[in-house]
Amino acid sequence: MRHTIIAGNWKMNLDLEESIELAKSIxxxxxxxxxxxNNVKVIVSPNLIALSSxxxxxxxxxxxxxxxxIYHKESGAYxxxxxxxxxxSAGVNxxxxxxSERRAIFGDSxxxxxxxxxxxxxxxxxxxxxxxxxLEQRKSxxxxxxxxxxxxxxxxxxxxxxMKSIVIAYEPVWAIGTGETASDSQAQEMHKYIRTVIxxxxxxxxxxxxxxxxxxxxxxxNAKGLFACSDIDGAxxxxxxxxxxxxxxxxxxAL
Ligand code: PGA
Numbered sequence: 001m002r003h004t005i006i007a008g009n010w011k012m013n014l015d016l017e018e019s020i021e022l023a024k025s026i027x028x029x030x031x032x033x034x035x036x037x038n039n040v041k042v043i044v045s046p047n048l049i050a051l052s053s054x055x056x057x058x059x060x061x062x063x064x065x066x067x068x069x070i071y072h073k074e075s076g077a078y079x080x081x082x083x084x085x086x087x088x089s090a091g092v093n094x095x096x097x098x099x100s101e102r103r104a105i106f107g108d109s110x111x112x113x114x115x116x117x118x119x120x121x122x123x124x125x126x127x128x129x130x131x132x133x134x135l136e137q138r139k140s141x142x143x144x145x146x147x148x149x150x151x152x153x154x155x156x157x158x159x160x161x162x163m164k165s166i167v168i169a170y171e172p173v174w175a176i177g178t179g180e181t182a183s184d185s186q187a188q189e190m191h192k193y194i195r196t197v198i199x200x201x202x203x204x205x206x207x208x209x210x211x212x213x214x215x216x217x218x219x220x221x222n223a224k225g226l227f228a229c230s231d232i233d234g235a236x237x238x239x240x241x242x243x244x245x246x247x248x249x250x251x252x253x254a255l
Pocket of ligand 1: 238
């Protein structure tokens with residue numbers, strides 16, 4: 001049985017103090033909501049500087065914390081990078097991998113994404129695995145091929161057992177931070193397709209048990225329609241996760 005996941009990707013926003021403040025406001029806002037018994041899981045993803053402090057701030061709450069990135073090596077001469085083991089030592093057990101900003105701006109190739117997935121898995125971490133097509137690719141009707149290729153190249157080498165650690169986030173690049181959202185039917189169509197790809201690679205059970213989030217300009221005004229779609233299990237939210245009241249409004253829609 002799948003639950004609903006509402007994940008906030010804070011990206012490179014908020015300094016240490018602001019991050020702690022936002023975490024505090026979110027937890028205060030949804031105090032007594034009994035997320036677990038309502039089948040809703042909330043995750044926030046601060047920048048690395050704030051990771052440990054936000055974990056500490058949220059330690060007695062039902063809200064989980066994820067990292068926005070890891071490097072695939074365990075340790076060594078990789079200036080500026082952080083490993084799965086290091087974020088785990090800060091009390092974080094989930095990581096976002098393959099975000100389109102990582103792919104487009106920092107050159108994370110499918111091979112690199114796959115290596116990061118393997119590193120996270122061998123460190124026992126859960127993964128929010130992001131995929132999405134560009135506007136150009138959609139216009140040339142390549143969106144399904146692109147999504148399938150991203151899944152095959154970064155994820156589908158995992159075993160059925162390892163797939164239990166995976167949450168997929170479908171984030172069409174043209175909808176990220178643009179204010180433009182995929183329509184409910186466009187999103188549902190792609191989520192259903194992703195489920196079919198998983199079924200063909202594994203089995204019906206794995207396909208039905210895998211959470212697939214939508215991401216790309218999710219806000220209170222479009223969350224209801226998206227969450228009502230049968231193959232959409234929640235959202236990965238950027239801009240609208242930076243204000244506690246707005247983020248919590250989306251959580252309330254999911255509850
Ligand atoms: P957005 O970002 O909600 O600001 O579009 C989503 C994401 O990149 O995860």
